[in-house]
Amino acid sequence: MDTKAFYNLSYGVFVLGAKQDDKINACITNTCMQIASDPTRIAISVLNKNLTCDMVKASGEFTLSVLDKTCTFELIKHFGMQSGRDVNKFEDFPHETNDSGIPYLQYSVCSLLECKVISKQDLGSHTLFIAEVTDAKVLSNNAPLTYADYQNNLKPKxxxxxxxxxxxxxxxxxxxxxxxxxxxxxxxxxxxxxxxxxxxxxxx
Structure with a gap:
């Protein structure tokens, strides 16, 4: 099987923010889609090994920062290639928090979604979360970064x-x-x- 065939599916690239007790964290995910409009609901898929996944399960809330084409590989590496169990990803990293204290990014982001989990399903390697969007904001007019953009142009060979x-x-x-x-x-x-x-x- 040629796994590169899956690169041609339309994905975005997102920073998933979470808060549990006094700890905040975030990870990269490339799986999000709107699945209903009244009320507005989305589905996201997150690696079970990620600390952020555990935190979303515990809190039932998250933010989703939609990365745009000004994003650098270093930003994706920061949130996607190290664990929040080992480092504080937001220490000295510019960010904002919503009313629930959940972090989101201030730059390289075109949209922000704030969400509450409605249901979840364990898929083995990932958990699928169905969530209701409680607020949404457009943060820039930049085009969103797609997973194909990341694979073809941003990710080092x-x-x-x-x-x-x-x-x-x-x-x-x-x-x-x-x-x-x-x-x-x-x-x-x-x-x-x-x-x-x-x-x-x-x-x-």
Missing amino acids: TTVDSAKKIVGWKCKICGYVYEGSELPKDFVCPLCGHPADDFEPIYG
């Missing part, structure tokens, strides 16, 4: 040093290690579900 021996491949998202010099093109990370493009070589 993996380079392989042919002078060194590859002994394995590491998932840049969750850290899973595949042992072996050749990573199958259709390989999918068993922990986070990301494709072979999100692995980097380990040299021996």
Whole structure:
């Protein structure tokens, strides 16, 4: 199976903000769609291993910052390639909070949604949340960043040093290690579900 076929599906790229007790956190998700208009409801899918997923389950609320085309890879790396269990992602990072204290971004965002969870379903690697939109704001006139934009233009390409021996491949998202010099093109990370493009070589 060529997982790159899925890149042609229309996705956006979003920062999902959450708050539980006194802790705030956020992660990257690329799965959100409007599923009803009266009342306005959306569906999002979030990796179960993410701390933000646990926090949304506990609080029943979240914000969704819709990233625009001014977004940098560093911003996505900051929220998508490190865990809130290890670092405070909002320490010294400019942000605002809504009336519930849930964080959202101040820049590289074209729209903001504030939501309350109506239902959830465990899908194995991810949880699907159905949520009612309680408020929505347009924050800029910039075009939204699509997942295809991210894959084709924003995400750095993996380079392989042919002078060194590859002994394995590491998932840049969750850290899973595949042992072996050749990573199958259709390989999918068993922990986070990301494709072979999100692995980097380990040299021996």
